[in-house]
Amino acid sequence: xxxxxxxxxxxxxxxxxxxxxxxxxxxxxxxxxxxxxxxxxxxxxxxxxxxxxxxxxxxxxxxxxxxxxxxxxxxxxxxxxxxxxxxxxxxxxxxxxxxxxxxxxxxxxxxxxxxxxxxxxxxxxxxxxxxxxxxxxxxxxxxxxxxxxxxxxxxxxxxxxxxxxxxxxxxxxxxxxxxxxxxxxxxxxxxxxxxxxxxxxxxxxxxxxxxxxxxxxxxxxxxxxxxxxxxxxxxxxxxxxxxxxxxxxxxxxxxxxxxxxxxxxxxxxxxxxxxxxxxxxxxxxxxxxxxxxxxxxxxxxxxxxxxxxxxxxxxxxxxxxxxxxxxxxxxxxxxxxxxxxxxxxxxxxxxxxxxxxxxxxxxxxxxxxxxxxxxxxxxxxxxxx
Numbered sequence: 001x002x003x004x005x006x007x008x009x010x011x012x013x014x015x016x017x018x019x020x021x022x023x024x025x026x027x028x029x030x031x032x033x034x035x036x037x038x039x040x041x042x043x044x045x046x047x048x049x050x051x052x053x054x055x056x057x058x059x060x061x062x063x064x065x066x067x068x069x070x071x072x073x074x075x076x077x078x079x080x081x082x083x084x085x086x087x088x089x090x091x092x093x094x095x096x097x098x099x100x101x102x103x104x105x106x107x108x109x110x111x112x113x114x115x116x117x118x119x120x121x122x123x124x125x126x127x128x129x130x131x132x133x134x135x136x137x138x139x140x141x142x143x144x145x146x147x148x149x150x151x152x153x154x155x156x157x158x159x160x161x162x163x164x165x166x167x168x169x170x171x172x173x174x175x176x177x178x179x180x181x182x183x184x185x186x187x188x189x190x191x192x193x194x195x196x197x198x199x200x201x202x203x204x205x206x207x208x209x210x211x212x213x214x215x216x217x218x219x220x221x222x223x224x225x226x227x228x229x230x231x232x233x234x235x236x237x238x239x240x241x242x243x244x245x246x247x248x249x250x251x252x253x254x255x256x257x258x259x260x261x262x263x264x265x266x267x268x269x270x271x272x273x274x275x276x277x278x279x280x281x282x283x284x285x286x287x288x289x290x291x292x293x294x295x296x297x298x299x300x301x302x303x304x305x306x307x308x309x310x311x312x313x314x315x316x317x318x319x320x321x322x323x324x325x326x327x328x329x330x331x332x333x334x335x336x337x338x339x340x341x342x343x344x345x346x347x348x349x350x351x352x353x354x355x356x357x358x359x360x361x362x363x364x365x366x367x368x369x370x371x372x373x374x375x376x377x378x379x380x381x382x383x384x385x
Contacts, residue, residue, distance in 0.1 A: 019324040020368045022302075023198040024361040027252075029259045034251035046225075048247030054254050058193075058208055061176075062256060063186045066217035067210040068226050069245035069253075073172045073194025076207030076230040077105035079220040079243060080190045081140070083209065084166045086111050090139040092168075096333045096348035098144045102170050103340050105175075106142075114138070115334050120347045121291070122232035123147065123304070123355075127155035134159075140166040145174035145184045147300035147357070148200075148267070149290060160188075161249055166193065172207075175200040178265045178297035185210050195249075200263055200301060200362075201256040203249035253341070263298050268361035271300040273366060277373045278305070286312075286380055302328065302357040305376075311362045317356060319379035325372055330355040 038044050051069060059067035070076040086092060088110035094102045096115045103113040116129035123146045130141055141160060143151035153169075160167045167188030171177070175193060177184040183189025190213065195206035209220045222229070227240030245253075271290070281287045288306035292298045307313035313329075320327045333348040334340040358372050 001321060011017050011306075017324070018326045020326065020359045020364075020371055021361070022326040022328055023383050024363065025197055025202055026361070026363055027255070029255045031144065031252050031255040034255050038248045038251050043247045046244035046246050048250070049246045050254060051245060051252035054245075054250035054257070055208070057254060057257055059210055061260065062183050062191070062210050064191070064210045065212045066214045067208050068221040068224065069250060070207040070209065070215050070220075070243045071245060072205045073192060073196065073207040074101040074105055075224070075241070075243040076192040076194070076209050077101060077142075077168070077170065078108050078241075079223055080168050080209050080216075081105055081109040081111065082223055083211075083216040083220040084140060084168060084190060086139055086166075089137065091135060091137040091140060093125075093130055093133050094334070095142075095144050095146070096335050096345040097123055097146060097331060097352065098170070099172070099331055100334065100340075102142055102144055103334050106126055107339070111139070112137075113334070113340060115340060115342050115345065116141075117345045117347045118351070119349050120151075121288075122149060122152075122293075124149060124151040125156070126347065127152055130156065131159050132165050134165070138165055138380070140165065140168055142168045142170050143188070144170040144172075145177055147290070147304055148174050148177055148299040150174065150177045150179045150184055150293070150298065157187065166190070172196075172216060173199065174299060174303040176260055176297070177299045180295055186212070189213065190216055195253060195256075200267065200299060201253065201260055203245065203253040205257070206245050206249050206253060263362045264297075267300045267360070268298075269355065270360065270362070270364050270369065271298070271303055273369050274303050274373070276336075277369065278376070281376070281380060287376075299327040301362060303360045304330070304355055304357045306351060306354045307356075308354070313354050313356060315382070316376055316379040319375045319382075320358070320372070323371065323375045325375055326359065326364045328357045330357070 090111040092106045107114040168170045169188040169191040171185040172194035174184040190211040193208040195203040223240045224243035227236045227238035334343040
């Protein structure tokens with residue numbers, strides 16, 4: 001599964017059009033065996049043993065008391081917001097640089113997303129901006145661990161505690177990322193993950209809500225299954241949704257979870273290779289590379305770079321294009337787009353104009369990485385900074 005570039009409409013579903021794709025999904029473990037078990041036993045829908053097992057084992061991996069699966073990361077965010085008691089008219093603070101689902105879920109909960117700026121060095125939400133956005137209507141903040149780098153959770157939690165608001169971690173891109181001994185998703189009041197096809201762990205489509213608050217997970221589980229009580233089938237206690245994960249998807253998820261740490265190790269290795277090969281350009285001020293704060297683990301879902309200015313970004317991306325190397329520009333800042341438009345997000349708009357992600361799939365070879373770096377170096381040599 002390959003994800004195309006923002007604003008380019010250039011996608012090759014099987015990756016065949018690209019010499020080096022942005023992402024290549026791999027199934028190297030028990031995926032086929034577990035999925036065949038579902039097919040052979042007939043348990044292919046939302047009931048079956050793999051769903052409960054996946055929820056249980058994922059909760060253990062993240063280090064929380066409970067988890068409930070969902071149909072995708074967006075529905076997981078929606079469930080988390082409702083489980084936290086977000087109501088119509090409430091305000092929820094979100095970062096400007098994130099995938100639109102972060103803000104969409106807030107709006108689907110009939111609340112208002114309030115956009116905060118980001119740190120241009122880390123790309124994550126800026127605590128000072130969060131503090132400035134809080135009003136009497138603020139009920140939650142959603143820090144996003146963008147591209148796999150942990151958000152500044154200590155500062156966010158301090159602000160949230162001071163103002164009595166909930167923290168909902170969007171860890172859709174950060175499976176296994178860590179701050180100290182805690183994994184992303186286990187630090188806030190509730191956490192959310194995505195298992196889309198290009199994530200570190202995939203179920204094709206899928207999501208998970210995790211928390212140490214078992215009551216919140218019970219509410220999310222009730223909501224995702226039409227509000228139907230487990231102990232009284234077809235009795236609908238509340239108005240709910242059909243946000244369930246299938247047994248087939250959960251079977252994939254368990255096999256992917258078994259390989260999660262192995263994939264993270266490969267991710268960190270590819271990041272170290274890129275950092276080593278691109279160090280001269282970083283030292284010259286030509287490129288900004290992602291960093292890792294002491295005491296944290298960046299899982300580098302996508303390895304990103306920032307050029308010195310927008311025209312330099314264009315030249316590098318053109319060089320990658322000419323060599324059939326897939327890349328992805330940063331997400332459009334929410335503040336630029338019609339459903340969320342607002343002003344004052346200087347940092348996020350500035351980095352959007354200069355940033356892009358390069359091939360980052362776990363099994364990328366050193367030769368493929370050298371091909372990517374060569375294309376970047378060629379652009380710099382042709383158009384020196």
